[in-house]
Amino acid sequence: MLLALITISFFVIKLIPGNPFASERMQPGAKKAIYAYYGLDKPVYEQYYLYLKNLLRGDLGVSYKIRSVTVNEVIAKSFPYSLDLGLRAIVAAVAAGLGLGIVSAYRRGRALDTFTMILATVGTAVPSFLVGFFIQYLFAVKLRWLPVAQYTSFAHTILPSFALSLGMLATIAKYARASMIEVIYADYVKTADAKGLSKMRIVLHHQLRNALLPIVTLLGPMVAMVLTGTFVVENVFAIPGLGRYYVTSITNLDYTMIMGLTIFFAGFLVVMNLLVDVVYVLVDPRIKLS
């Protein structure tokens, strides 16, 4: 699967008209030397073979545009930012989404519930970078409560994490509300109530597990969502993360960088999906790994 992706993106990228050095004027000799240096003078299949061989050693190659920087270095330097941002967003979305969903399931039809439903629709419909612009303008430019961009202190992380998490938050709240309503009148909840357990205990021990199930299934697509979300959110807030590098490498036609990052994203997603499957088994004892 990964190999197929690597192969496809390798040849697709070779198909792109123009090449990264086309814009630079240089002596014919120098051009030849550069082509030889990057292995571009060899036939395509040989380049492909070399690329695969290096990949097996975990080497994603050298950037065509940023001199003497390898793709691995770029990933090592910028991935922590993206990971940090993504984790914050996911944690915030799960916590706030679950909370809102549970509370509004208990207060159906009240103001808070209406608010949750509106938030759910708006959050799923409005793309994260537009949310990013809105809150950047409101809280940073107009009100000046929080820094506009960069990613150096906790205050800097609030706006981008929120922008990235709103979509997920909305989806989670929607599902959590629905699955909580389903079990609110379930027999085992009535039994627990009759036994005199506190409301808190009933929610935490008996209902939450049910509310968690659909959310765990959502986690897979969500990781993908966060990933594409970081492309733009990182650009809006000028965060030096992987998403930002990906976008610049596209505008720069930095082939090795595009390739390397694509493969890295793919591998990351595959691993995350595996993890989600494992978590699913942990949360729902009715499912057994086959």
Place this chain on the structure above:
Amino acid sequence: MTQPGTELDFTHVGAREGEADSIKRPSLGYFQDARRRFKANGAAMAGLAVLALLAALSLAGPLAVPYNHEDGDLLIANRGPDSEHWFGTDDLGRDYWARIWVGGRVSMAIGILAALLQGCVGILMGSLSGFLGGKVDLVVMKLVDFLMAFPYLVWVTLLMLVTGAGLVPMILALTLTGWLTMARIVRGQILTLKHEDYVVAAEAMGASAARVILKHMIPNTMGVIIVNLTFAIPAAIFSEAFLSFIGIGMRAPMTSWGLLVSMGMKQLYSYPLRLLIPCACISLTMLSLQIVGDGLRDALDPKLRR
């Protein structure tokens, strides 16, 4: 005390033979019924109204002013909104009102065309896969799984790099990558319909595969297909915005909402309106489409209602 219900109070009218089991109310077809349910849904109707307004503005808006979206006058660059230029002018002195609504045409055209093409490809692949089964099914579904395993925006980005920027390449790239959900849904529907009596009957009477699919199966999955299409439009509009934003979508002097957003972002401090207007347009469009889609789903598939 008089007993109620004596012969004096009531006359026995008897049963009118032959009319007893006639149906007085006109019978409603599937879509008539759905339309009635949709009309009763206030939020969905409001969403539809907003969409109609945005579409009307995109179609007629540029015609209402004596400027076009491409020619600017540097002498009047960066004007704020006034009676001559309703949304002001941009950094090259182009009328922003005209640019916004021409951009609206582009964004909406991409949304609708891409969704329709995706729908066609998805329906074709899904129904073939579901109807023929066997090896075809296996190959198509493996392909769908493979393409789905990765965010489709990355596929679109790779494709756009090859084809170059522009309207047609973008619609093509979106079509090539966006048919997956539709194919999956249609296939699932076809699989359940395959053993319905009317399908078996049609086959027994010698109808060809194409006829069975087109005349019997597709009409019965129409509800699901329409709902899916309404959700595909905002997705395509978002993709356009995303691609233009990262610089491989539409190119100036052409305009689109996504492009205007990405240009406006650079002038956020000095001219925030230039970012806020296209942002609001995209958000409103996607929001109304989402609400209309939800309404359609409720109307077309009452079983799914919560």
